[in-house]
Every structure is written in structure tokens, then in C-alpha cells.
Amino acid sequence: MxxxxxxxxxxxxxxxxxxxxMNAIIGRLGIDLKELDDWNCCGATSYMSVRELLSYxxxxxxxxxxxxxxxxxxxxxxxxxxILRKTDHYLHDNADLRRKVNEALGAAGLSxxxxxxxxxHLLEVAVMGDNLERLRAEVKSPLTGLRVAPYYGxxxxxxxxDFDDPEDPHTLDDVIKALxxxxxxxxxxxxCCGGSLMATNEKAALxxxxxxxxxxxxxxxxxIATVCPLCQMNLDGFQGKVNAxxxxxxxxxxxxFTQLMGLAMGVEGTSLGLGREIVAAAPVIARHGTGxxxxxxxxxx
Amino acid sequence: xxxxxxxxLESSTKxxxxxxxxxxxxxxxxxxxxxCGVCSGSCPVSYAMDLPPRQIIASIxxxxxxxxxxxxxxxxxxxxxxxxxxxxxxxxxxxxxxGLKRVAMAEGKVAGATRAVxxxxxxxGQIEKRGRxxxxxxxxxxxxxTNPFAMLGMASLGVKLLSRGRMPLTGEKIRGIDQIRAIVAxxxxxxxx
Numbered sequence: 487m488x489x490x491x492x493x494x495x496x497x498x499x500x501x502x503x504x505x506x507x508m509n510a511i512i513g514r515l516g517i518d519l520k521e522l523d524d525w526n527c528c529g530a531t532s533y534m535s536v537r538e539l540l541s542y543x544x545x546x547x548x549x550x551x552x553x554x555x556x557x558x559x560x561x562x563x564x565x566x567x568x569i570l571r572k573t574d575h576y577l578h579d580n581a582d583l584r585r586k587v588n589e590a591l592g593a594a595g596l597s598x599x600x601x602x603x604x605x606x607h608l609l610e611v612a613v614m615g616d617n618l619e620r621l622r623a624e625v626k627s628p629l630t631g632l633r634v635a636p637y638y639g640x641x642x643x644x645x646x647x648d649f650d651d652p653e654d655p656h657t658l659d660d661v662i663k664a665l666x667x668x669x670x671x672x673x674x675x676x677x678c679c680g681g682s683l684m685a686t687n688e689k690a691a692l693x694x695x696x697x698x699x700x701x702x703x704x705x706x707x708x709x710i711a712t713v714c715p716l717c718q719m720n721l722d723g724f725q726g727k728v729n730a731x732x733x734x735x736x737x738x739x740x741x742x743f744t745q746l747m748g749l750a751m752g753v754e755g756t757s758l759g760l761g762r763e764i765v766a767a768a769p770v771i772a773r774h775g776t777g778x779x780x781x782x783x784x785x786x787x
Numbered sequence: 788x789x790x791x792x793x794x795x796l797e798s799s800t801k802x803x804x805x806x807x808x809x810x811x812x813x814x815x816x817x818x819x820x821x822x823c824g825v826c827s828g829s830c831p832v833s834y835a836m837d838l839p840p841r842q843i844i845a846s847i848x849x850x851x852x853x854x855x856x857x858x859x860x861x862x863x864x865x866x867x868x869x870x871x872x873x874x875x876x877x878x879x880x881x882x883x884x885x886g887l888k889r890v891a892m893a894e895g896k897v898a899g900a901t902r903a904v905x906x907x908x909x910x911x912g913q914i915e916k917r918g919r920x921x922x923x924x925x926x927x928x929x930x931x932x933t934n935p936f937a938m939l940g941m942a943s944l945g946v947k948l949l950s951r952g953r954m955p956l957t958g959e960k961i962r963g964i965d966q967i968r969a970i971v972a973x974x975x976x977x978x979x980x
Contacts, residue, residue, distance in 0.1 A: 526963070543973075544967065594970050645879075723944055
């Protein structure tokens, strides 16, 4: 399977471990990703608040490039995924918006025909076709005994996706089960982490993260698996602040699902970006005897 | 916050407020709302809103323009789309809230939302300058616009991110930045919010 790949701005920064682990495992699943040439920021939630037409036009520039590359477009970040997908849908549904966006794109010598690019989340790609079978075949050291809380987040599943049930998602559960780990079920697995609200209204966002961590805690999970760099950042980087605000003592490693895939495939920890998380994953992984123990750089913080 | 004893004179309402939002994708269905409240019940931050989503829709229809544009809900919405997903009338509530934010910002009705506005404008500045968002610069710009001293509270997390290679000091600039600038200029010419 070949796809165009849209990294998004977090992949070189806060979400670096996501990109590293994805690159380490993706070839083993027979998936070939070609980075979108000279892609620009999708605009995320912030740009949409400033100017609507501009935000759709900027996002559509990426779709123009993807159309030229002629393959489906894969985004590992849920915010990028939602914006790119939404842009394609809304341009399809709304003739006036389509005309104006194409007028704006015309100033850059571009135009976009809605429907010419299918935008997919990396999670969707992981379960497409017989990819789960391929994944099972690649598992060298199953994550037996590791209890994982799958965290889907919000924009992975909404406003309208067709690869999973937005009210009762299972694709991430399927991936984790394929790795031999135990999946726990909890009510906040697709509730919002707060996203960029963490910067603009920390108190409200910390409460959202607390609700997720607390529900996962009650299941006896050892770690949480994420599919989005912003979810990872909020749950990992702000876990200490949640503890300070609510008097809790959470120390959940927040791992990308690609890191867990790599561990089960027997990939070395450093190639998976392990050690870049704030709440160290090494103790949990070592306790369960999965993966190599030596390379973890992370310390208990 | 409810307004049980609040009497609004009909002459002070803007009955055509609803028409300002009909161009927003999903906004054309505001009149179909049955006030079931699934949106407010599903919203993860409605507990902190002075006008939860159901009341926003009711207030738009009642023409309470100033109340809607001045409510804190617009700046608490995290764009999680749960309301839009569950609305039995397929009203694009999240996109309507985006539309309301744009009207509020264009009219400067953002007294209680300086931080959210600073985040949005810092983000826009990043894209127009380099075509990509350099997270480190974004946060610097954001804190300079809001409270530079708040950066101290983030210093500990910043150091941890830096030491783990998650906070690069330089950002990337795309080759096609001229295309971005041409698109920005053209959308200004076309106008609209």
C-alpha cells in the first residue's frame, strides 16, 4: 500500500516520538509513505477561529499537492486529519465555499476538485485491508500481561469518519489486541483532552485530562495508548499539573500506538522514540518483560 | 449562569442574527433545532459555560446577538465535535461556534477571551510567516501577547521537553511561502469572515 504522507507540525517537535516510531514500523506492514511535497500547516482549530475562507484555502493547498501525487493522504495527527478531511467534505457540499476557495487558490496557480483526495488517519491505515493480519505476523515479543487503555481522543472519530464507530470505537482496541496486550474499556476513551484549551484555559483542560486519567486508573491499566500528538502532549506533559490540581498520584506512561507496535515487533526502544515521554515508560515496560530494557533514556520524573 | 429574571425588549433583539450564520457549513439548519439538549449534555465543558450549546442555539433564534457574542462558551469550546455528532437534526454546532468566534473577533467583542484570541492570532501569524507552525515560537508569541510571566510557570515543562528533543529551537519554512501569501492576499480581497 502506498500513500502520500502529511506529517503535520508536531511531528518534528512535541510529537517526535510518534514520527520516529511510525517510521520504524511502517515498512514492516508493507506500507510505503511518500511525504507530501512542501506541505503547509493545516491550520488546526485556531485558524478556523480567525478567518474561515482562508483556513479552508490554506488547508486545500495540501489537498492540491496530494491530488498531484495521486494517492490517498495519511495524517497521523487527529487535528490535521479532521481539518484536511473536513475541508474536502465542505468544499464538496458547499458550492459557494468551493468557488471562493478555488478563487483564492487561483492566486497561487492552484485549484482543487473535491473528492479527488481521500484523507485517512494513520489508525485507519493500520486496520485497512489485511493490515491487522500482517501486524500479527510481525509480532515477535507479544505484550502479554500489559494492560493498555486505548485513548482515541475526539477528532480521530469526529465529526464524521467512516472507518470506525464514533460512539463505540474499536480500531485501536483491535491493534492493541493484535500485539498480545490486554485492552481495558473505560468511559472516557473518546472524550476530549482539551487540545489547545490547555494553553488558553488550563483549569478547564486539566479537568478533562483528569477525567481521562481517572477512568483509565480505575481499570488497572498500566499505560495509555494515543493516536494524536496533542493528546499525548496534554496527558503526558500536564499529568504532573493534574496531580497538583487534584491531589492525585497518576504516573501513566502515555505511549503512541506505533511505539507499542514497535515494542511487540522487537524494535529497539531508541528507534521508537522511547525516553522522550515525560512520564517514563521504562518501568512499566521493564516490569512486563517486553522489549529491550537497556536503551531507555527516560528517568522517573 | 441562567437569566431567569432577565427581561429583553423585543426592540433590542436582532431577529436577522440567524441569517448571519446561514453561510456557515451546518449553520443553515439552526431553525431545525428541537431544543432536546443532547448537545449540552454531551459537551465536556458545558459545566463551565454561561450559555451551553442548546441555549446558544435558542438565543441565536431569539435574536439575542450581544448575549451570544459575549458569552464565554465560544472560548471554552474545544472543537471535539461531540455535539455535532449527536445532534438529531444534524446541526453543525461546532462550526456555528467557529462562526460566532469570527464575528466576535471581527467586532472586538472579546473582553473575556484575550488568551484565546492571542492563541488564534499567534497561530495565524506562524502560518503566514513560514507556512508551518513552529510550536516553540507559537508559545513564545502567545505568552508575549498575554502574560510573559506565565512563561515561568511553564519553564519546568519546557526544560523537560527540551532535554527530550521535543522542542526544537528553529522552525521550518516552506518553499511555497509565496503561494501562502498570495492566498492570504486573495482571501482578503474576496472578503467575508
